Amino acid sequence: QVQLQQSGPGLVKPSQTLSLTCAISGDSVSSNSVAWNWIRQSPSRGLEWLGRTFYKSKFYNDYAVSVRSRITINPDTSKNQFSLQLNSVTPEDTAVYYCVRYSFSIRTMDVWGQGTTVTVSS
């Protein structure tokens, strides 16, 4: 049974960097049949896909245009986890952040982390 466990601070100051980690159990960050995603949810933006990392002989990333200049998603094979870094945050980045597994075979997001509420405020 695949589980995703999120960790990271719930409060970030404006202009600083939001950092979250997602620990994977029951699967591998290096699996070539899935991708590892970050999605956020806010009342103003709804559910918003931010980006993903996946392994196909090497690691690749895709990012949403809206955050492309500020986002980094990194896999960590030694700890079997992946992370989100979002730079230069503003109050508009306040949201619940989810890490999510995407299965290439059924083309769907089938496993979700528990969510982390992140507030951007001084």
Add this chain to the structure above:
Amino acid sequence: DIQMTQSPSSLSASVGDRVTITCRASQSISSYLNWYQQKPGKAPKLLIYTASSLQSGVPSRFSGSGSGTDFTLTISSLQPEDFATYYCQQSYSIPFTFGPGTKVDIK
């Protein structure tokens, strides 16, 4: 980006009612449409993938249909645990996009 719309945005129904939610994509997405259920304070839960395939463990009263741009989620007989918000999501192309949600509450 592919835009997803849902209707209605909310509905009130009674236990035992048949409920239908529709989702429309701004362009054809073949059958790459998924449905999720979300309850307050919880992560979304996958119900239906590729338009009509029932996720393991999901009750058979949930069903999905459609292809191209128009899709439907049906709950054949609404149960108390089904009161929640439902989202559609396209996985045809990056960036993945979600509908705005349909909230189902008790009449």
